[in-house]
Amino acid sequence: MNHYLFTYVDAVTKTPSTEGPLTHGPEVPQGLTVEFMLESQYPTNTPFGYGSSKEDLERQPGILAKVTAKELKQAKKDEDEAQLNRAKTEAKVGLNFQRNLTNEEPLEFQGHLFDVDFDSLQVLSSAVSLAHLRLLDKDETKFRWKTADNAVVELSPRELLELHGAYFLRANEVHQQTSSQKNRISSCKSIKDIYDA
Numbered sequence: 001m002n003h004y005l006f007t008y009v010d011a012v013t014k015t016p017s018t019e020g021p022l023t024h025g026p027e028v029p030q031g032l033t034v035e036f037m038l039e040s041q042y043p044t045n046t047p048f049g050y051g052s053s054k055e056d057l058e059r060q061p062g063i064l065a066k067v068t069a070k071e072l073k074q075a076k077k078d079e080d081e082a083q084l085n086r087a088k089t090e091a092k093v094g095l096n097f098q099r100n101l102t103n104e105e106p107l108e109f110q111g112h113l114f115d116v117d118f119d120s121l122q123v124l125s126s127a128v129s130l131a132h133l134r135l136l137d138k139d140e141t142k143f144r145w146k147t148a149d150n151a152v153v154e155l156s157p158r159e160l161l162e163l164h165g166a167y168f169l170r171a172n173e174v175h176q177q178t179s180s181q182k183n184r185i186s187s188c189k190s191i192k193d194i195y196d197a
Contacts, residue, residue, distance in 0.1 A: 003052050003072045006032060009062040016062045017046045029062035031055050035072065040082035050075055087191045092182050099178045103171050106148040109163050113148040116167050128164045131157035 007017045008026035017026070028034055028051065037049035048064070050072055057063050067075070106113035116124070127143055134141060134157040142154040155163065188194045 001052050001054060001069075002056060003035070003050065003067045003069060004029075004032065004057060004063050005048060005065040005067055005075075006051050006062050007046055007048050007064060014061045016064075018064070021045065029057060029060045031057055031060065032063070036076055036079060038079055038082075040079060040086050084188075084191055087194055088185050088188065091185050091194050095178050095181055095185075099174055102174050107163075107167055107170060109166055110153070110159070112151055112153055114145070114163060115148045121167070124160075124164060124167075127160055131160045135161075 006029050008022060009016050009029055010020070010022045010024050011027040012024040013020075014027075015022075026047070032051040032053050035050045035052055037047060041048065050067070052072075058066055104117045107116045108114075114120075127145075131143070133139075140156055142156050143160055144152060145155055145160075146152050185194055
């Protein structure tokens with residue numbers, strides 16, 4: 001059995017993808033049975049793969065190189081590892097996205113929902129600085145705050161600090177959960193393990 005590194009050819013012109021676009025669609029070089037494609041490199045305009053044939057196809061369009069059985073086996077091992085690492089990366093990106101969404105969900109505090117998106121946190125941080133000064137001056141003047149559920153509430157300087165602290169407690173909990181999930185993903189030995197657990 002002969003083993004080859006190959007790329008798709010144009011279905012009509014038989015031009016390999018390495019030499020031009022597959023205008024009429026991709027086709028496997030004639031006489032070749034595909035073993036596996038290098039899907040870890042997708043998306044790409046020049047897809048590569050490995051295939052086998054009982055025939056000598058070295059002059060066939062799309063055939064890039066003849067490889068040994070040992071090289072084929074190693075290429076499959078490398079590709080499986082590359083796909084696993086890619087799946088891990090994609091899963092972790094998804095966790096980061098979900099973490100950010102969760103952190104921006106309104107925070108419940110004293111029976112009301114408070115906005116904690118980026119802009120709202122900027123305003124809250126400025127108010128917290130002022131709250132610290134008021135506490136130092138023993139000034140109990142309350143802050144009027146519009147909540148996410150469209151109520152207007154009054155918060156003492158100490159309550160405002162508690163609101164700020166409640167946000168960071170929740171954010172830390174979400175961070176710890178995300179980190180734990182990432183560690184689990186890092187230890188997975190197969191793509192199936194990543195999405196099954």
